[in-house]
Each structure stands twice: as C-alpha cells, then as structure tokens.
Amino acid sequence: MRETMAVEAIETGTVIDHIPAGQGLNILARIQSHNAQARVTVGLNLPSKGSGQKDIIKVEGWLFSEQDAAEMALYAPKATVNIIQGYRVVNKFQIGLPSAFVDIFACPNSNCISHAEPVSSRFYVKADSDSVQLRCHFCERSFSDSLFKH
Structure with missing residues (x-):
C-alpha cells in the first residue's frame, strides 16, 4: 500500500518546491523578514525522486515575483516557484541565481x-x-x- 502525505492546498499564494534538504529554514527566515505574519506551511526532508530528499514551502496570500524568488536563490538556485490562484498553478519558473x-x-x-x-x-x-x-x-x-x- 502506498502512503501519501496530505498537506492542505492553498487557494492563492506561492509554493517553492525542490528546495535542497536542509535549506528550507533559511528560505523561511527570508520570507519572515519580509512578512512575519505570512501564513506558511513548511515540509522538511520530504522524499524526492530526483535528489532523495527535499524541502517545500507554501506561502498563502503572497504571489512571489521573480525578484522575490531571487532572494532565495543562494539557498536553492534550482528550486521551482509555483504561483497558485484558484487552487491552480498559473505560473511556474525556476529561481536561478541573479547577477x-x-x-x-x-x-x-x-x-x-x-x-x-x-x-x-x-x-x-x-x-x-x-x-x-x-x-x-x-x-x-x-x-x-x-x-x-x-
């Protein structure tokens, strides 16, 4: 039998996926430095097909711009940012290192x-x-x- 983890879906916000395991808390600190009241769900050391383990962060009510995501790049330069509206992914991009x-x-x-x-x-x-x-x-x-x- 296959086990799944249930994490509440967000209606509007940002999901940062494929964060290297152990870097999620650094990204959380950056998010909280901008908005200490942000409603955030954090998953640490979750299974990942590509890298064995990963962290994931969901931020409700904040649609990250590429500039917002660039601040996290040092911790997770290959992470994926998913912009969610109406419970659907409306935009998806890689973080990448800025200049x-x-x-x-x-x-x-x-x-x-x-x-x-x-x-x-x-x-x-x-x-x-x-x-x-x-x-x-x-x-x-x-x-x-x-x-x-x-």
Missing part, C-alpha cells in the same frame, strides 16, 4: 565601508559548476556562499 544580490546580506568584512555608511549592500555573483562566490561592491572582497548560509 547580484542587493540589500539582502551584510558584508562579512567588518572593515567594509558598507558597515559605516548608510548604503545598501551589493554582491556580484560568480558561479561555476562547483561553487558560488559573492564579491562585495564596496570592499571588492570575494566570499564563498557558505558564509551567507546558516
């Missing part, structure tokens, strides 16, 4: 001018098949993406 992250992360370099001046942080993204590097616009130092993941 830059603006005002999302603080620079790990404590001597960076961005800590002393009222400016938005900006990191340029350089990705290859094995890693992601973020270069600060202000101090020009490069950092591994692992410094920004919790």
Whole structure:
C-alpha cells in the first residue's frame, strides 16, 4: 500500500518546491523578514525522486515575483516557484541565481565601508559548476556562499 502525505492546498499564494534538504529554514527566515505574519506551511526532508530528499514551502496570500524568488536563490538556485490562484498553478519558473544580490546580506568584512555608511549592500555573483562566490561592491572582497548560509 502506498502512503501519501496530505498537506492542505492553498487557494492563492506561492509554493517553492525542490528546495535542497536542509535549506528550507533559511528560505523561511527570508520570507519572515519580509512578512512575519505570512501564513506558511513548511515540509522538511520530504522524499524526492530526483535528489532523495527535499524541502517545500507554501506561502498563502503572497504571489512571489521573480525578484522575490531571487532572494532565495543562494539557498536553492534550482528550486521551482509555483504561483497558485484558484487552487491552480498559473505560473511556474525556476529561481536561478541573479547577477547580484542587493540589500539582502551584510558584508562579512567588518572593515567594509558598507558597515559605516548608510548604503545598501551589493554582491556580484560568480558561479561555476562547483561553487558560488559573492564579491562585495564596496570592499571588492570575494566570499564563498557558505558564509551567507546558516
């Protein structure tokens, strides 16, 4: 007999699927930094045909733009975003890494001018098949993406 998990469907909102297992809580933190009152359903370490395990997040009442999704890209660059209206998927897209992250992360370099001046942080993204590097616009130092993941 096949077991299934029942998770309540959402009428309107966003479903982020195919999040690498263990990264769902990082994405949840980003969502809550924008809207602490968001109604969210989180599934952690769920079975996945492609990767063995995955996380999934459902956010009711918030239709993510590609810009909203780009903020989550460092944690789940290959995740899928499903926009739901009337209980149906009306738009679907891959997150993908943006060319830059603006005002999302603080620079790990404590001597960076961005800590002393009222400016938005900006990191340029350089990705290859094995890693992601973020270069600060202000101090020009490069950092591994692992410094920004919790």
